[in-house]
Each structure stands twice: as structure tokens, then as C-alpha cells.
Amino acid sequence: MLHISALTVLYAGKEIVKDVNLNVEENTMTTILGPNGAGKSTILNTIAGLVATYRGNIEFRGNSLRGKRAHEITVMGISLVPERRQLFPELTVFDNLRLGAYNKRARRKLSKLLRMVFEMFPVLEDRIRQKAGSLSGGEQQMLAIGRSIMSDPYLIMLDEPSLGLAPLVVEKIYSALDILRREKGLTVLIAEQVRWGALSRSDKLYVINNGRIVACGTPSQLPINDIWQAYLGASGA
Amino acid sequence: MVSEAFVTLTIQTLVAGTLFSLVGVSLNLLYSVTRLLNIATGEFVMIGAYTTYWLFTEFSISPLLSHVLVLVLFSIAGAVSYILAFRRLTEQGVSEKTEVASLLIFFSIILVAQNFIILRFTSTYQGYAFMMQSVNIFGVNIAANKLVLIAFGLLALLAIHLLLSTKNLGLAMKATIQNRTAAQLVGIDVRLIDLITVSLSLGLAAFAGSLLSMTFNFEPFIGLYYTISALIVMVIGGVGNISGTLIGGMALGLVNAAGSYYFSPGVAVAISYGIFFAILLVRPRGLFRGIL
Numbered sequence: 337m338l339h340i341s342a343l344t345v346l347y348a349g350k351e352i353v354k355d356v357n358l359n360v361e362e363n364t365m366t367t368i369l370g371p372n373g374a375g376k377s378t379i380l381n382t383i384a385g386l387v388a389t390y391r392g393n394i395e396f397r398g399n400s401l402r403g404k405r406a407h408e409i410t411v412m413g414i415s416l417v418p419e420r421r422q423l424f425p426e427l428t429v430f431d432n433l434r435l436g437a438y439n440k441r442a443r444r445k446l447s448k449l450l451r452m453v454f455e456m457f458p459v460l461e462d463r464i465r466q467k468a469g470s471l472s473g474g475e476q477q478m479l480a481i482g483r484s485i486m487s488d489p490y491l492i493m494l495d496e497p498s499l500g501l502a503p504l505v506v507e508k509i510y511s512a513l514d515i516l517r518r519e520k521g522l523t524v525l526i527a528e529q530v531r532w533g534a535l536s537r538s539d540k541l542y543v544i545n546n547g548r549i550v551a552c553g554t555p556s557q558l559p560i561n562d563i564w565q566a567y568l569g570a571s572g573a
Numbered sequence: 574m575v576s577e578a579f580v581t582l583t584i585q586t587l588v589a590g591t592l593f594s595l596v597g598v599s600l601n602l603l604y605s606v607t608r609l610l611n612i613a614t615g616e617f618v619m620i621g622a623y624t625t626y627w628l629f630t631e632f633s634i635s636p637l638l639s640h641v642l643v644l645v646l647f648s649i650a651g652a653v654s655y656i657l658a659f660r661r662l663t664e665q666g667v668s669e670k671t672e673v674a675s676l677l678i679f680f681s682i683i684l685v686a687q688n689f690i691i692l693r694f695t696s697t698y699q700g701y702a703f704m705m706q707s708v709n710i711f712g713v714n715i716a717a718n719k720l721v722l723i724a725f726g727l728l729a730l731l732a733i734h735l736l737l738s739t740k741n742l743g744l745a746m747k748a749t750i751q752n753r754t755a756a757q758l759v760g761i762d763v764r765l766i767d768l769i770t771v772s773l774s775l776g777l778a779a780f781a782g783s784l785l786s787m788t789f790n791f792e793p794f795i796g797l798y799y800t801i802s803a804l805i806v807m808v809i810g811g812v813g814n815i816s817g818t819l820i821g822g823m824a825l826g827l828v829n830a831a832g833s834y835y836f837s838p839g840v841a842v843a844i845s846y847g848i849f850f851a852i853l854l855v856r857p858r859g860l861f862r863g864i865l
Contacts, residue, residue: 384758385757386754386757386758405757405762406757407757407760407761407763410757410758410759410760411760415758416758418754418755418758422752422754422758423755424747424748424752424755425751425752426751427744427747427748431744431747434744435744435748435756435759435761436759438741438759438760438761439760442760483759487759487760
């Protein structure tokens with residue numbers, strides 16, 4: 337569904353992402369693991385169209401994303417839940433969700449998508465008239481995911497969805513993502529720092545360090561020791 | 574029985590308040606969406622005034638028609654200027670760099686606008702007589718053109734309010750003000766929002782000038798006064814808060830009217846600047862927080 341080949345991204349003259357190849361198959365959950373500053377966010381932001389200049393190719397459902405701007409990529413069916421959620425804090429929960437369905441395709445299915453979001457995160461329905469900025473961290477993350485779902489995406493990407501959240505809330509969010517994939521047929525791409533609980537759910541893992549993919553495979557092919565080793569960067573160290 | 578002072582003050586407040594609200598919305602909308610800080614807001618007011626004056630004295634076109642013409646023409650000019658100049662400042666994302674670069678552009682617009690008007694119309698005061706007949710309101714005679722100014726101005730402000738309340742374009746503009754990155758991620762074409770904003774902002778400033786030309790005399794240097802007024806109104810209302818800006822505009826109008834009525838216009842301006850300074854000291858982010 338998503339094919340990335342030889343992706344190199346420069347920022348301020350420095351290669352943040354180097355020669356990355358990455359495949360995401362339809363209806364799977366793929367996780368990019370890596371320490372802070374490894375280039376995970378840059379990869380997701382580049383796919384989402386927030387980073388305009390890069391070398392290499394990104395192809396989504398047979399179409400190249402080159403030259404496409406962020407709002408066009410959203411319309412194509414890729415939705416990013418960005419780092420630190422990036423909600424509209426002074427708007428209500430409802431307006432945040434309504435904005436999620438800004439593109440025409442989603443706007444037509446607004447009530448159906450709303451029902452789907454409320455089914456998954458009932459707390460959002462209780463808070464519907466509240467300003468997004470007044471929600472708790474966990475609720476804000478749910479709203480950010482809800483807003484993404486409202487755009488009716490084929491591929492939903494999440495940048496460190498568990499950052500700063502209590503383990504119980506993280507569990508809730510990951511099980512919601514499971515439901516999205518199993519029952520709604522969505523494809524999920526997640527960037528995380530080490531979170532062992534998340535690994536078991538993924539169909540495929542990529543480990544990234546210093547902008548390079550250093551290991552990839554299924555969770556069973558990539559035992560924890562291997563991931564640690566990739567993190568530490570030296571074989572046999 | 575309504576006292577004469579009350580009627581006079583109310584009308585003067587509405588006249589000044591409407592103008593201040595218009596320039597305040599013009600400046601605030603542009604700044605909060607694009608970070609372009611239009612220190613030439615007053616010059617667009619000035620040119621709007623001269624345009625209507627010119628159309629009236631040269632071609633006998635009624636200012637009532639010119640108000641609409643000026644609004645449309647300057648909105649188009651705004652859209653063109655966005656495509657030619659401002660898009661380059663905003664398309665890589667907006668930041669402090671956008672502000673600094675925009676200050677340079679607007680500063681040069683001030684110089685060009687003032688000198689162009691001096692060349693064409695000289696630097697003396699100009700004005701014209703239109704709808705000077707007085708209307709009796711509770712025993713006080715008010716020039717009809719002031720009532721027209723208030724009516725046209727409030728109508729435009731109401732239109733802006735309604736536009737921002739729409740669930741597509743209005744909501745998209747508010748979203749862009751609050752979080753430009755997120756706005757792009759939900760599928761909003763922020764360049765289109767920028768284009769509409771620049772267009773609307775310049776149109777409104779010139780429209781305010783067109784309105785005031787019926788009532789006040791003007792010269793090529795009135796711009797600074799309106800730019801500072803717009804800044805004061807934005808600070809009172811809060812950046813990004815358009816409803817707050819309307820309240821701020823009327824509040825500044827009241828200060829202006831009362832100061833002029835009980836003391837003198839010069840004192841009124843001094844009081845306005847004093848209030849501006851005090852608010853900046855106490856609440857630098859504006860009296861009202863948030864959007865709407």
C-alpha cells in the first residue's frame with residue numbers, strides 16, 4: 337500500500353533520514369522503533385507532506401506523492417496523528433472532529449464517521465461541547481486519533497501516540513488501533529520509542545537509528561535482544 | 574428624555590468605533606492567520622479615502638457605490654499582491670521570519686503610497702460634501718453621512734462575523750489561526766486561506782477609508798493614526814480573537830468620543846495611547862483570550 341524507496345531527507349544541510357526503504361502492506365500494523373532524534377517523525381512528516389524536499393520515492397496506492405501538498409495527501413487517504421497531538425485548543429471537541437472531516441469525501445460520511453469515533457472513544461461524546469484544550473492528556477490523544485479517523489483514511493500514521501500517557505490509557509489507545517485494523521480495515525503505521533507492549537501487536541517492525549533502518553522483521557524474527565543491539569548500534573557489543 | 578450628550582456621544586462612539594473595528598479586524602485577521610504584520614493598514618485606509626474622493630469629484634460616482642467598489646477592487650488587489658509577493662513569505666510555514674520580512678514590504682508600501690498620493694493630490698487636506706443634511710435624532714442634529722458610515726460599517730462587520738461562523742470556510746480560518754500544521758493535516762489548503770485572508774484584510778482597510786472620506790477631511794499622512802488604532806484594537810481584543818476585536822474597536826471608539834467631547838481630540842488620542850500602554854504592561858496577550 338505504501339512503498340518508500342531510497343528516502344533521504346535533509347534538514348539544514350544535515351541528512352536526518354538516510355536511504356530508507358520501507359513497505360507497509362494493506363490492513364497491517366507496522367511500527368517504526370527508534371530512539372529520540374532517530375528520524376521517525378521526519379519519515380512520517382515527509383509522507384504526510386509537511387516536508388516538501390526529499391530524495392527518493394514515496395508511493396501510495398500506486399500514486400507517487402512527489403510534489404503533493406499536505407492537504408492533498410490527506411484527501412488521498414493518508415492521515416497523520418502528529419507528535420504532541422496538535423489539536424485546535426480553543427475549538428470544541430465537536431469542531432475538532434468536524435474539521436477532521438474537512439475533505440469532501442469525508443464530509444459526506446460525517447455522521448457515520450462521528451458514530452464510529454464515539455463508539456471507539458465514548459468519553460469524547462461526553463465532552464463534545466468542551467474546548468479541546470481543557471481535556472486531559474489521554475482524552476486529547478483520543479481526540480487527535482478521532483480527528484484523524486474523521487478524514488476517512490486508508491492509512492493512519494501515529495507519531496509517538498503513547499508519549500506522556502499513563503500505561504492504562506496507552507493500552508486503551510492501542511486496543512482502539514487494533515479494532516481499527518481488524519474491524520474497519522485500516523492500515524496503521526506507528527512511530528514509537530521503545531514500548532514493548534506495542535511490539536507484539538505489530539505485523540512488522542522497523543528499527544531506526546541515526547536516520548538509517550538498522551533492522552526489520554516480524555516481532556518473532558526480531559527478538560528483544562536484537563532490537564537492543566540495533567539501538568546500541570554495535571553488533572556483539 | 575434622552576440627553577443631548579448621550580446621543581452625541583453614542584453617535585460619535587459608533588462612528589469612531591466602526592472605523593476602529595474595521596481596521597482592527599483587517600490587521601488582526603491578517604496577522605493571526607499569516608503572521609504578516611501590516612503596518613501599512615492606515616495607508617490602505619488613506620488610499621481608500623482618496624479613491625472614493627477621486628471617483629466622486631472626477632466622475633461624480635456616488636460614494637455609496639464607491640464603498641462597494643473600493644471593497645471589491647482592494648480585495649482583488651489583495652489577492653494579486655498575495656500571489657505576487659506574500660505567498661513567498663508564507664508558503665514555507667509562518668514564523669518570526671515572516672513578520673520581519675513583511676514589515677519591510679509594508680514599510681515600503683507606506684512610502685510609495687504616501688508619495689504617490691502627494692504627487693497626485695498634494696499634501697493638503699481634502700474632502701467633499703455628500704449627504705450633509707442633518708437627521709434629527711432625539712433632538713440632536715446628526716449628519717446623514719455619519720449614519721451611512723455606521724450602517725455600512727456595521728453591515729461589513731456583521732458579514733465578517735457570519736463568514737467566520739460558517740462551518741466550512743469560517744471554521745477552516747479559525748483552525749488555521751490556531752494551528753497551521755494541524756490545519757494542513759486535516760486537509761485545509763492553507764494557501765487558499767491565506768489568499769482569502771489577505772484579500773479580505775486589504776479590502777476592509779480600504780473600505781474603512783472609503784467610509785471615513787464622507788465624514789472627515791483627510792491628507793496623505795492620516796495612515797499612522799489608523800495603523801496605531803488598529804494595533805491598539807488588536808491588543809485589546811487579543812490576537813486571533815475577531816469578536817474581541819469588535820469589542821475593542823467600540824471601546825476605543827468610546828474613549829475617543831468621550832475624550833473629544835469632554836476635553837479635545839488631542840486629549841482623546843493621548844488617553845487611547847495611555848490605555849494601549851497600560852494593557853501592554855498588564856496583559857500583553859490582550860484582554861480577551863481565545864477565539865470567539
